[in-house]
Amino acid sequence: MNKNEGLSLERTNDRVHPKVALTQNMEVTSGAHFLYLYEDEKKYLDNACTFLAKGLELNHAVILLESPDMYEEMKHRLYKKRFSSSQIEAIVFTDHRTFYGTHQSFDIETVLENVQETVHFYKQAGKPIRIWSKVLWHQSTDHTNEIPLYEQKSDELLKPFQIFCVCSYSSKEISANMAIGLMKGHSYVMTDDELMASMYYQNDLHMPSLFIEENLKEKMHHYQNVIEKMPDAVLIVRKFHILYWNKMAKELLECGAYDLTSKSVMRFFHPDEHPLIQARAQKMERNEQVPLVEMKMVTLTGRIVDIELAVFPFSHDMLNDFTVILIIRSIDDRKANRQLTIKAEKLSLAGQLAASIAHEIRNPLTSIKGFMKLAQEDVMHEAYYTIIEDEIDRIETIASELMVLGKPVSLEIEVCDAGKMVRDVCILLQPQAVMRKIDIQYKAIEPACFIRCNAGQMKQVFINLIKNATEAMDNGGVIRTSVQSDGETVRILIADEGKGMPEHVLRKIGEPFYSTKEDGTGLGLMVCFTIVEQYNGTIKVESVVNEGTTFTIELPSAYT
Numbered sequence: 003m004n005k006n007e008g009l010s011l012e013r014t015n016d017r018v019h020p021k022v023a024l025t026q027n028m029e030v031t032s033g034a035h036f037l038y039l040y041e042d043e044k045k046y047l048d049n050a051c052t053f054l055a056k057g058l059e060l061n062h063a064v065i066l067l068e069s070p071d072m073y074e075e076m077k078h079r080l081y082k083k084r085f086s087s088s089q090i091e092a093i094v095f096t097d098h099r100t101f102y103g104t105h106q107s108f109d110i111e112t113v114l115e116n117v118q119e120t121v122h123f124y125k126q127a128g129k130p131i132r133i134w135s136k137v138l139w140h141q142s143t144d145h146t147n148e149i150p151l152y153e154q155k156s157d158e159l160l161k162p163f164q165i166f167c168v169c170s171y172s173s174k175e176i177s178a179n180m181a182i183g184l185m186k187g188h189s190y191v192m193t194d195d196e197l198m199a200s201m202y203y204q205n206d207l208h209m210p211s212l213f214i215e216e217n218l219k220e221k222m223h224h225y226q227n228v229i230e231k232m233p234d235a236v237l238i239v240r241k242f243h244i245l246y247w248n249k250m251a252k253e254l255l256e257c258g259a260y261d262l263t264s265k266s267v268m269r270f271f272h273p274d275e276h277p278l279i280q281a282r283a284q285k286m287e288r289n290e291q292v293p294l295v296e297m298k299m300v301t302l303t304g305r306i307v308d309i310e311l312a313v314f315p316f317s318h319d320m321l322n323d324f325t326v327i328l329i330i331r332s333i334d335d336r337k338a339n340r341q342l343t344i345k346a347e348k349l350s351l352a353g354q355l356a357a358s359i360a361h362e363i364r365n366p367l368t369s370i371k372g373f374m375k376l377a378q379e380d381v382m383h384e385a386y387y388t389i390i391e392d393e394i395d396r397i398e399t400i401a402s403e404l405m406v407l408g409k410p411v412s413l414e415i416e417v418c419d420a421g422k423m424v425r426d427v428c429i430l431l432q433p434q435a436v437m438r439k440i441d442i443q444y445k446a447i448e449p450a451c452f453i454r455c456n457a458g459q460m461k462q463v464f465i466n467l468i469k470n471a472t473e474a475m476d477n478g479g480v481i482r483t484s485v486q487s488d489g490e491t492v493r494i495l496i497a498d499e500g501k502g503m504p505e506h507v508l509r510k511i512g513e514p515f516y517s518t519k520e521d522g523t524g525l526g527l528m529v530c531f532t533i534v535e536q537y538n539g540t541i542k543v544e545s546v547v548n549e550g551t552t553f554t555i556e557l558p559s560a561y562t
């Protein structure tokens with residue numbers, strides 16, 4: 003690059019118009035990697051054509067990653083600028099959908115390989131390289147973390163080659179959190195009308211100077227155009243006092259004309275959230291990462307809003323005045339939709355359950371009604387009374403299991419040793435198992451595997467699963483039980499050597515009135531799933547036909 007023609011854009015307070023930057027040989031020692039957050043399609047096209055035109059004038063290797071329609075429009079504009087056909091055809095065009103693999107999930111390593119192959123191929127020609135790319139990803143998947151990580155790795159890859167690369171994103175399609183992440187992988191940030199050095203760029207040699215409040219405010223002014231257009235509320239906070247806010251923040255907090263400057267951010271968080279905020283602030287000061295979290299905020303009018311909060315360092319100066327940026331998104335609509343979905347699912351399940359119960363009870367009632375008619379006509383055979391008793395017992399069984407299913411979590415919750423409960427159940431059921439030539443083993447049970455539960459309910463779960471295992475083994479065999487803990491999770495395994503279940507049966511396990519047993523109601527397993535879920539646990543089922551079935555119960559340890 004010719005330094006005499008260069009434009010030096012250091013990380014100071016300098017800002018330039020994109021058309022100035024894109025038409026100059028920029029004097030940079032590590033290449034120029036631009037993040038372009040565009041809003042206006044027309045200005046986007048103008049800036050892209052300016053970039054391409056200057057590359058053709060300087061006889062650079064020009065690479066364009068765009069859609070075919072946009073490429074045709076750019077060629078049309080370049081013809082109007084009196085570039086020859088041979089010059090325009092020299093532009094290396096690739097459909098960005100193919101390059102970024104939008105038909106599948108965004109794979110960082112695959113895209114980086116494409117970038118590396120492209121750069122090495124054209125670097126051999128000995129020409130400076132210009133790349134203009136509209137980055138794409140599969141819109142049905144959240145890539146808030148993957149895309150910024152890709153850009154940071156891409157920056158490392160491009161840095162040694164002094165490549166002039168513009169990566170463009172629609173500011174309407176990315177969150178504020180993602181935008182900040184993208185700024186970490188680009189040395190410069192550009193909007194439709196302004197270009198500036200990236201204050202988040204991860205390069206020790208070019209870190210911005212943010213040691214005094216005046217400089218910090220100046221830097222915030224540079225990013226105002228970007229932050230103001232973000233769809234999320236943004237607050238910049240220093241020592242829990244607000245330094246800066248965007249339009250969406252004022253709308254979310256219902257502040258109107260109220261000046262938020264120097265106001266405590268804590269007044270906008272629900273008092274119940276204050277201890278958590280203090281704990282997360284301490285973590286960040288220790289350079290520990292804090293994950294996304296759901297909280298409650300209180301607007302200036304007193305309305306409580308459910309929000310999703312992302313927090314990360316903005317600067318950390320010599321006076322230990324820790325400054326953070328808060329990105330806040332209201333999730334009231336999401337929660338309302340979630341509640342509507344849950345309600346609809348509950349109504350649907352209730353309807354299915356009611357229909358199933360009616361069907362299951364109607365069968366024995368029909369039989370009883372028929373026998374009662376025979377009894378009225380005095381032609382009842384004595385053996386029919388036994389059948390009536392069996393049918394009544396079946397109705398009673400269904401009613402009992404439904405009552406267990408409908409009970410709320412028992413208030414008698416205590417710390418129980420899961421291993422001891424499983425061992426007790428194995429000993430209890432062993433005599434019945436011996437009659438079927440089955441051995442119930444419980445040697446692989448670790449001591450002190452404590453969980454919080456109602457002992458009676460959990461024992462019922464273990465009894466149901468072990469009884470099911472014995473009934474699945476017609477030719478005898480071994481039932482193996484084990485209980486283990488890794489400190490956070492207690493894992494209970496019950497494995498049999500029975501008939502096993504095919505995939506289509508496994509998918510229906512736990513559904514009411516679905517059973518592989520002739521006289522089964524299917525409610526027993528449903529009760530098991532419900533009880534375990536009440537204690538924030540899960541039940542997993544694995545089965546191989548003619549080899550056996552394994553039930554794995556995972557419950558949180560009582561002391562985590």
